[in-house]
Amino acid sequence: MRIATTRAPRLRLGRALLNQGAKSEEPDMASATTTTTMMRSAMPAGRVHQKAGLLEDERWFAAALLLPTAVLLGLFIAYPFFQGIWLALTDTRVGVPGNFVGLKNFEKVWNDSIFRTAVWNTCWYTFITTIVKLVLGLWLAQLLNRHFKGKAWVRAFILLPFIIPTVLSTFAWKWMFDPTFSVLNWLFWQMGFITKRINWLGEPDLAFFSIIVVNIWRGVPFYAISLLAGLQTISPELQEAAAIDGANAWQRFLHITWPLLLPVTMVVTLFSVIQTFADFQLVYVLTGGGPANATHLFATYAYQIGVGTGLLSEGAAISLAIFPVLFIVVLLQLLYIRRVETR
Amino acid sequence: MPRVSRRNLLKLSGTGVAAGGLAGILASGRAPAYAQGTTMHWLKWNDFVPAADEHLRKVAIPEAEKALGIKINMETIGLNDLQARATAAIQSKAGADIIMGFNNHAQLYAASLADVSSLCESIDKAQGGYYDIAKGNCHDGKNWIAVPYCIVGGLMTYRKSWFDAAGITSFPKTWDEYHAAGKKLKAAGHPLGQSLGHSVGDPVAFTYPLMWSFGGKEVEADGKTVAINSKETIASVKFMTEFWKDSHDDGGLAWDDSSNNRAFLSGTISCTLNGASIYIESLRKPDQYKTDQGTPMKGDILHARLPAGPAGQYAFHSAQVMMVMGYSKNQKAAIDFLRWFHTPANYEGWFRSQKGFACGATKVWETNKLWDEDPVMKPFHNAPSFGRVPGFAGPSNQKAAEVLSKYIIADMYAKAVQGMPAEAAVAWAESELKKVYSV
Numbered sequence: 018m019r020i021a022t023t024r025a026p027r028l029r030l031g032r033a034l035l036n037q038g039a040k041s042e043e044p045d046m047a048s049a050t051t052t053t054t055m056m057r058s059a060m061p062a063g064r065v066h067q068k069a070g071l072l073e074d075e076r077w078f079a080a081a082l083l084l085p086t087a088v089l090l091g092l093f094i095a096y097p098f099f100q101g102i103w104l105a106l107t108d109t110r111v112g113v114p115g116n117f118v119g120l121k122n123f124e125k126v127w128n129d130s131i132f133r134t135a136v137w138n139t140c141w142y143t144f145i146t147t148i149v150k151l152v153l154g155l156w157l158a159q160l161l162n163r164h165f166k167g168k169a170w171v172r173a174f175i176l177l178p179f180i181i182p183t184v185l186s187t188f189a190w191k192w193m194f195d196p197t198f199s200v201l202n203w204l205f206w207q208m209g210f211i212t213k214r215i216n217w218l219g220e221p222d223l224a225f226f227s228i229i230v231v232n233i234w235r236g237v238p239f240y241a242i243s244l245l246a247g248l249q250t251i252s253p254e255l256q257e258a259a260a261i262d263g264a265n266a267w268q269r270f271l272h273i274t275w276p277l278l279l280p281v282t283m284v285v286t287l288f289s290v291i292q293t294f295a296d297f298q299l300v301y302v303l304t305g306g307g308p309a310n311a312t313h314l315f316a317t318y319a320y321q322i323g324v325g326t327g328l329l330s331e332g333a334a335i336s337l338a339i340f341p342v343l344f345i346v347v348l349l350q351l352l353y354i355r356r357v358e359t360r
Numbered sequence: 361m362p363r364v365s366r367r368n369l370l371k372l373s374g375t376g377v378a379a380g381g382l383a384g385i386l387a388s389g390r391a392p393a394y395a396q397g398t399t400m401h402w403l404k405w406n407d408f409v410p411a412a413d414e415h416l417r418k419v420a421i422p423e424a425e426k427a428l429g430i431k432i433n434m435e436t437i438g439l440n441d442l443q444a445r446a447t448a449a450i451q452s453k454a455g456a457d458i459i460m461g462f463n464n465h466a467q468l469y470a471a472s473l474a475d476v477s478s479l480c481e482s483i484d485k486a487q488g489g490y491y492d493i494a495k496g497n498c499h500d501g502k503n504w505i506a507v508p509y510c511i512v513g514g515l516m517t518y519r520k521s522w523f524d525a526a527g528i529t530s531f532p533k534t535w536d537e538y539h540a541a542g543k544k545l546k547a548a549g550h551p552l553g554q555s556l557g558h559s560v561g562d563p564v565a566f567t568y569p570l571m572w573s574f575g576g577k578e579v580e581a582d583g584k585t586v587a588i589n590s591k592e593t594i595a596s597v598k599f600m601t602e603f604w605k606d607s608h609d610d611g612g613l614a615w616d617d618s619s620n621n622r623a624f625l626s627g628t629i630s631c632t633l634n635g636a637s638i639y640i641e642s643l644r645k646p647d648q649y650k651t652d653q654g655t656p657m658k659g660d661i662l663h664a665r666l667p668a669g670p671a672g673q674y675a676f677h678s679a680q681v682m683m684v685m686g687y688s689k690n691q692k693a694a695i696d697f698l699r700w701f702h703t704p705a706n707y708e709g710w711f712r713s714q715k716g717f718a719c720g721a722t723k724v725w726e727t728n729k730l731w732d733e734d735p736v737m738k739p740f741h742n743a744p745s746f747g748r749v750p751g752f753a754g755p756s757n758q759k760a761a762e763v764l765s766k767y768i769i770a771d772m773y774a775k776a777v778q779g780m781p782a783e784a785a786v787a788w789a790e791s792e793l794k795k796v797y798s799v
Contacts, residue, residue, distance in 0.1 A: 216611055
């Protein structure tokens with residue numbers, strides 16, 4: 018529980034900063050009042066006066082400032098979301114406005130063997146990659162947190178897989194996995210590990226393994242850099258104190274680093290789970306869902322049905338099927354984060 | 361400088377956006393750039409024969425613009441992105457005036473396309489008639505919903521010297537002969553190559569004709585009764601399983617439409633089903649693509665039809681069609697342009713730039729002198745005449761397009777090749793087909 022006590026002063030400090038920020042707004046408001054008075058003289062009185070008054074009110078002004086964001090979120094997140102729900106309840110095809118059919122699409126999708134494969138794939142894909150990315154990312158963050166020569170450069174390079182547009186890097190991977198020209202096969206063959214080439218993307222299990230490898234490669238830097246930022250907020254004094262008390266490295270990690278890093282870890286994992294669950298580009302470029310649908314994820318299958326086949330309603334139903342799963346995951350994680358923060 | 365206050369800025373930008381920008385676009389229903397004159401927007405693929413797009417940009421479009429008095433904006437994108445663009449355009453009722461479709465994609469969008477019957481009927485009459493496959497893809501039983509653009513013939517591309525060395529002096533006529541040849545070739549280190557992945561062209565162009573030539577079919581002629589689970593289809597799947605193991609490069613399960621081109625040109629495989637693009641590429645770069653003896657590979661390539669099965673010899677050629685969009689305000693300009701383009705004098709320049717990769721959609725192009733210029737290309741001249749459209753024995757309608765774009769037939773073979781018993785693979789396909797055709 019020592020942790021809780023170390024956190025509390027920091028929180029208090031944060032609140033103090035916030036209060037200060039609120040206070041410092043006051044002079045601004047004063048100058049705004051002068052501007053309004055100046056303008057009022059140039060404008061006809063009446064409604065303008067009232068409107069101006071409204072904006073002087075902090076609540077209204079805050080609402081006005083929030084409005085653009087709310088409109089953007091409404092237009093590009095809420096509207097498509099509700100449109101998606103509506104689509105999933107109709108029998109809309111491309112260019113053919115549909116009729117309400119209730120849950121028929123979900124029923125059809127539920128009995129679809131490819132959809133079931135996609136569900137399994139997505140869950141396994143997210144589960145495996147998240148764990149491996151977390152472990153590797155944490156390990157990398159620990160290494161990067163030490164002092165060594167060229168630290169800044171190494172940190173910058175670590176970010177590369179994350180910075181390069183996914184489609185681009187995935188095409189490079191596609192070449193590395195190419196059945197005929199795979200550089201990986203060539204390398205393994207030269208080193209004497211294999212006598213027969215490996216059909217990376219042609220066999221269902223291997224293809225699934227391959228997309229997992231690429232996802233991990235792309236995702237580890239995000240974990241590493243975010244966790245590194247978290248590590249740097251942990252005061253070295255705590256580690257030193259523990260070391261003096263006789264804690265070894267593993268104990269220090271387990272009892273100091275890990276608990277203090279947990280809130281950051283949870284947020285990073287939350288982002289990563291959402292992104293991985295809805296992954297599209299990687300599979301679309303590497304396998305297109307093949308061989309024989311062995312690597313379809315929610316998003317790629319929804320795309321194939323909705324866009325490739327023009328069955329917008331069914332495509333919407335497939336992509337909406339992500340929602341309950343993600344909702345539970347996000348809810349659990351957010352609840353946990355809140356608990357940690359209010360502790 | 362006058363001071364810009366917070367409120368003034370809000371007011372200014374607010375009215376600016378409302379009056380000039382968004383509202384203006386919403387009211388006129390089109391992007392501001394198209395406000396003057398008639399500009400016709402044509403969306404098509406990046407042609408596998410770049411010289412053909414070059415011809416369109418430098419010759420055909422300037423001439424058409426002059427002849428028709430319109431501006432033509434030709435946009436080219438990747439083949440696999442066409443459907444996404446068409447879907448978005450149809451749903452938002454805005455976008456290109458003409459959008460290219462492949463195979464029977466037009467059937468998916470039938471309700472959103474302009475009727476082009478009068479244009480197609482006049483071309484049909486004037487140019488020796490459309491091939492059945494051109495009509496099958498573009499006609500919905502009542503009207504022409506798209507204008508056939510061309511047909512990309514799919515034939516076997518093979519290495520003559522390797523076939524000769526294996527004692528196969530002429531290309532196998534039947535599947536059994538081809539199987540025997542494949543065994544010898546694979547033993548000699550030159551396997552056959554075939555894509556069985558998820559890509560628009562080759563996997564379906566190989567598996568559909570294989571099924572048809574054994575007597576298998578998706579549905580009965582009524583277009584409703586699923587008929588795939590027959591002993592003929594099962595026989596074809598069993599054949600494919602053995603054939604694959606004995607004769608093929610096992611990388612094919614992960615190939616896309618360009619992988620077999622690369623594998624062939626790099627000397628990995630001895631034969632593959634493809635358009636003429638492999639040969640055309642070897643012509644373009646004779647110094648890069650060579651045989652083991654160091655001679656240019658172009659001299660060692662021949663083309664032949666897919667072998668025959670107990671029920672006949674078929675092909676699934678890739679059809680390219682132009683869809684005049686129903687939402688378009690420029691339908692007349694679009695149709696005028698297509699009429700101009702398909703006038704023989706204008707079409708010929710483009711047709712020749714394709715060097716045989718594309719066959720005409722009407723029979724008159726079979727006798728064009730282009731086919732006499734290179735004997736290697738000659739087998740393509742009448743390729744469309746022995747093609748069949750997906751959906752057989754029913755019509756190539758929206759259901760058939762759905763089956764095609766879900767890769768059900770190709771996956772049936774891919775599953776069997778990966779070890780699923782033939783009967784189970786066919787039963788799987790049957791259950792998937794029933795879901796499509798029952799609605």
